[in-house]
Amino acid sequence: MTSPSSADRIHSATQVERLAAVAALCRAVLLGRAVVTVTASAAGLLIVDRPDRLLMVIGLVVLSTAVEVAVLSRHPHCVRFVGPALAIDALLLGAVLALQAGGAAFFLFAAGGAALAGVLLGTRAWPLWAVDALLGFIAAARILRADDVPSEVSAFVVAFPMATVVTGIVAAWVTQATVRHVDMLVDIIGMAQRSAAASERARLARELHDSVAKTLRGVSFAALALPASLRSGPELAEQLANVVAAGADAAAGEARDLIEGLRLDDADQDFPDCLDRICREWSAVTGTPVRLTAEDVDPTATVRYELSRILREALHNVERHAEAGRVTVDLAHAGAVLRLTVEDDGKGFEVPADLAELRATGHYGLLGIAERARTIGGTATVRSSPGRGVTVEVGVPRPAPVPAHRPA
Template identity: 35%
Template sequence: MHTVAMSLARFVRTTNPYAVDAAITVFVLVAVSLPFVFPRPGGTPGLLAYLLTAGTAIPLIWRRRVPFTVLVVVALATIAGKAVDAPGQPLAYGGLVALYTVAAIGGRRQRWGALAATFPGVAAGVAFNTNRMSEYFYTFLVFFTAYVLGRLSHARQERATVLEDRALRAEREREFEADRAAAGERARIAREMHDVLSHAVSLMIVQAEAGPVAVRTAPHRAEAAFDAIAAAGRDAMVQLRGMLGLLRSEAGPRGPQPTLAQLPPLIDGVPVASLRVTGEPRAVSADVELAAYRIVQEALTNAVKHAAASKVDVDLDWSPDALTITVSDDGVGTGGPGGGHGLVGIRERATACGGTARTGPGVGGRGFTVEARLPFPA
């Protein structure tokens, strides 16, 4: 029985509301017409009695559009039908449906007006009928129940609306978070591609420019320069393939990111660079390792490409609470075109790890220094 009721309620919710109203109107009209089809012994109801009785059902077709007006019309038709002694049913079906509708979808004033109009009308109808106390009690109870059911339907509809709005807001928040995550991922990939390409292209340019000079003065060094160009190009292609693969398939596994163990090969690829490590190295998070590698890579790129440095010193200072990276050169600074994006990327990477980064002229105003401090989590 409960399953049948649930199915019926689901059918009513998913059906066109005006089709439901038409069906209710027909049902009530058929119910109130039965006494005219099968009249009681002793008399045949007249046409006026039937018209007044039909007036308690037909207005229900407009119950959603003008609920209070429909209730007033149905109540007046019911009272008038009692006055002409029209045969009726034990329950005023039209009045019950009209009162339920006002309670469910009417405003505050309409509801109070419905209560003020219905119960005096009910009292008048009972007075025209039997005028017995038991019928007063029964009829008032039935109409009060219809009103309460209408208010419960209104509360359920309001709750469904609130839940729907909440779900819509949650969906919008999820879309916003997804868009923000996508923007962050695009920014991260842009930084990665900038670091990879800037470093590789800078090395290839430097080695290519030194190649002709080495061919004339030291042929054995020319071969090393060309080998360095090829190695830088291959490394850039490998990293670019990994990032492009990530873009093609977001759900696919990511390739391994650079770590601190790969810093010596990176620095060895820059002929003018040297590495010095102080303190006791320790295990750090993958974010710190990647940030440290990219900061050194970008600083080397700036020194070679923009500062035209002949010497670059990379210092890694391991303290108990942080890793301090210092990259200093003897060049002319990084004020050339393209240097600004790399320095911004250095600061962003340090900040993302909870650290700080400082860039500026070296000691005595000579050269350029990049210093980044990456703290260890407590």
């Protein structure tokens, strides 16, 4: 059984988002129709002779809207069943027409029905709009047959059926624009996901090449020389066997380190929370308290990963060399730079002018921190002196803001 491709997943996500957008528009239309219809009916209670019919209209609209909105909220996919939905709405329109033919409640409810049809069918709903307009003209004619209707009111009543058609057209246009916008957003998200996946694959390839691959290459050279050394000299063969064994152990350790590094950064977790988790886990193991101060920042996936590894390496350096009583970690913006600072109160050391000289003293972790900072375009600074602890500071340029698009 094959897994769905990226294109299939994006297409599926697009369909889901479209349904959600259409369902949201339907809820908005239903709620808007209910508000204006109930408001008009409530105002009519003060002037009509038989308020009982208006009360029935209010009850019908409130109850039906509550049910429809609840169903759409729990089951947005119901918008796929266009025929049954519009049939139910037509029955409700007929009930309102029977209770108050020619009243404002009917015209407003009909306009809402035309808008709902426009959301569900687009411009294909024109036959329904024509039927709504015809019913509106029939209801308007019933009103105009009365002798005491002022001319201003007559013009207003005649305009209502056409307003129903206009409402349906506007709803169809808004729905089409919304669906296009949803499609564009899904495409943008899909492109971002593909770009992030490519960047992650490139980073993993670099990590494997710089660590495990190099070690295994050395092991393979030693293993190739081993058969010949068995014939020429047992002592050399023993040395090569030791090299193979040590290299295999080193490769396994590097692989474990790489896997642990991948687990450091949880992409679904806020970056300050991720750093807090790293600090708490390290503190629980070593017993050394860590105080973290972090601004609410959201760097790119690559920067998140490298800064997480840098923090862990800095804490491991404290554990191995510092003999510190406390550690302070700070993540903050300093102008156009995102700065991570790790400071301890340990024994410190004399920092050479060139960090490459640290190889002689066994401080490989600081060199690794500097290398990781360079891979993300940043810099690493180490400040220390004997008895005054160590401060490791990494600065990474903040990405330039994307300019807002302005139509020409």
